[in-house]
Amino acid sequence: MSLIDEDEALIAAAVKGSAYAWEKLVKRYEPRIYNHGLRLTGNPTDAMDLMQEVFLGVYRNLHRFRGDAKFSSWIFRIAHNKAVDMNRRKKLMTVQSKADDDFDILDSLPGEVKTEPEHRLNEQQLNSQVLRMLAQLPMEQRLIVECKIFQSLTFEEIAELQDMSVNTAKTRFYTALKKLKVVSEEANVLSQD
Amino acid sequence: MSCPKTEHLTKEYFSSGLSEVSKQEMESHLRSCERCNQELESLLLVQSKLESWQDQRVPHWNRGMELYRREHGQNESQGRIFDLWRWLPTATSFAMLLLVVLNTSLVIGDQGVSLSFGDSSASSGLESRLDAFQNNQQAKLAEFVARIENRQDSNNMQLMQVVFDQTQQTTAENLERIYTFFEEQRLQDLEDMRVGYQELANNDYETIRSLEQLAQYVSFSGEVR
Numbered sequence: 001m002s003l004i005d006e007d008e009a010l011i012a013a014a015v016k017g018s019a020y021a022w023e024k025l026v027k028r029y030e031p032r033i034y035n036h037g038l039r040l041t042g043n044p045t046d047a048m049d050l051m052q053e054v055f056l057g058v059y060r061n062l063h064r065f066r067g068d069a070k071f072s073s074w075i076f077r078i079a080h081n082k083a084v085d086m087n088r089r090k091k092l093m094t095v096q097s098k099a100d101d102d103f104d105i106l107d108s109l110p111g112e113v114k115t116e117p118e119h120r121l122n123e124q125q126l127n128s129q130v131l132r133m134l135a136q137l138p139m140e141q142r143l144i145v146e147c148k149i150f151q152s153l154t155f156e157e158i159a160e161l162q163d164m165s166v167n168t169a170k171t172r173f174y175t176a177l178k179k180l181k182v183v184s185e186e187a188n189v190l191s192q193d
Numbered sequence: 194m195s196c197p198k199t200e201h202l203t204k205e206y207f208s209s210g211l212s213e214v215s216k217q218e219m220e221s222h223l224r225s226c227e228r229c230n231q232e233l234e235s236l237l238l239v240q241s242k243l244e245s246w247q248d249q250r251v252p253h254w255n256r257g258m259e260l261y262r263r264e265h266g267q268n269e270s271q272g273r274i275f276d277l278w279r280w281l282p283t284a285t286s287f288a289m290l291l292l293v294v295l296n297t298s299l300v301i302g303d304q305g306v307s308l309s310f311g312d313s314s315a316s317s318g319l320e321s322r323l324d325a326f327q328n329n330q331q332a333k334l335a336e337f338v339a340r341i342e343n344r345q346d347s348n349n350m351q352l353m354q355v356v357f358d359q360t361q362q363t364t365a366e367n368l369e370r371i372y373t374f375f376e377e378q379r380l381q382d383l384e385d386m387r388v389g390y391q392e393l394a395n396n397d398y399e400t401i402r403s404l405e406q407l408a409q410y411v412s413f414s415g416e417v418r
């Protein structure tokens with residue numbers, strides 16, 4: 001029995017009203033959705049908000065899930081769209097300067113690393129580095145990096161998801177990588193001082 | 194040092210749908226072109242830095258269970274009763290506290306009455322009256338504690354102890370009121386518990402049924418494979 005079949009079994013049971021199945025389904029996907037939100041928003045609070053919105057969306061539409069697509073793709077599509085919505089709302093709400101935004105994200109990176117065991121510390125540091133890098137990208141580029149690198153989607157899938165041409169997707173990803181290259185080179189120079 | 198192919202090559206490098214021919218062309222160009230090679234390497238380094246991401250643990254949350262149960266008409270009242278169970282000791286304490294405060298004021302009133310008594314009688318008479326009153330109260334309280342001992346609610350027992358310690362001058366009438374209150378609460382508890390168990394049983398039955406369905410489904414699709 002593959003993971004996909006298990007998904008279908010859980011969905012079927014959840015739609016029929018099994019709270020147990022619903023919880024199992026959520027547990028199975030929450031790490032992916034939460035970390036997706038963390039990388040896109042840069043802070044745990046927004047990531048939690050996003051995750052809750054995603055599962056609310058999943059919950060509301062679960063009966064419509066037909067199994068012609070993989071559930072993992074389906075839920076990621078919801079997560080992706082919610083992230084775009086959230087970003088749009090935030091932009092409308094905040095009149096902050098971009099510098100302030102960046103500062104916020106860096107501020108909210110995990111700070112209490114001292115109490116963590118050794119391997120956790122490195123993990124936290126690596127994640128912080130990733131978040132710092134991603135924070136330098138505008139949302140549209142961050143999204144494409146998320147899809148390509150963290151979700152391993154093809155450019156064709158990304159183009160379909162983000163409603164753009166395959167070539168635009170490729171160009172945008174390339175632009176993002178080049179920007180990150182510059183950013184991380186600058187960071188390296190800084191850390192050598 | 195620049196190469197006109199760099200952008201196209203690095204862009205295409207990350208797409209999955211490359212034909213064998215394009216792959217070979219790309220590789221042979223990379224072998225001969227330092228510029229493209231460097232550029233690609235630095236982009237791959239960026240990619241590997243990003244890929245060092247380790248999934249972080251999800252903070253605790255309710256997994257939408259409340260919503261799920263509410264919308265499936267499950268456990269709503271059960272949840273309410275569980276909440277009530279949690280809340281009840283607090284409510285009881287609060288009610289007791291109110292009673293204690295009320296008692297105190299009532300006792301003050303009683304003392305006023307007995308003081309006016311004391312004015313007209315000998316002070317030893319007053320002493321013995323107060324002693325008798327006190328003894329009477331102790332007996333009443335002991336009896337009262339014995340009556341509620343059957344309740345396995347240790348919180349309430351402790352509370353009673355506090356009431357006992359704090360209000361030495363509690364009148365029998367007030368004790369009766371406290372007892373009535375406790376008795377009412379106990380009956381209410383029992384009723385809530387009965388309803389709660391019933392709903393719990395019903396709900397568990399539903400859960401077991403859906404688990405069975407799940408198990409059937411799972412073993413069914415397992416056989417197909």
Ligand SMILES: [Zn+2]
Nearest residue numbers: 196198226229
């Ligand atoms: Zn070249």
